[in-house]
Amino acid sequence: MARMFRVLGFFTLAIGLMAFAGDLVEMALLFFLQTAFFVILGYLKFTERTYILLFWGYMIVTFTGFSYWTVFQMDLPL
Template structure:
């Protein structure tokens, strides 16, 4: 289970880099925070149940954060 969190950290890191390249710095920082969270959890030796609880909490917080960003911060079509 810890390897899956490392894998999630890798992919959120890839998304963070892609958002930085796309000049979407605020959402890229959100993904950097997710990457750090996943990588830290990946190196902790927790039980499978605790990993699932942590992932559920992450999903709730990330969904709220990303929805807030998409609704109140991001301006569609304002990039170029």
């Protein structure tokens, strides 16, 4: 399970580099922070249950933040 967090770190790094190449600096920094988070978690020796709980917590925070941003912060055409 720890290896999966390193894989997530790799993919977030790839997305961050593509965002940086596209001049989306804020998005790139967000994904670089996620990369560091996932890689650090990948090298810690947690139990599988801990990794699953951490992933669920990450998903809840991410989807809540994304939903808040899209509903309350973006100018949506009506």
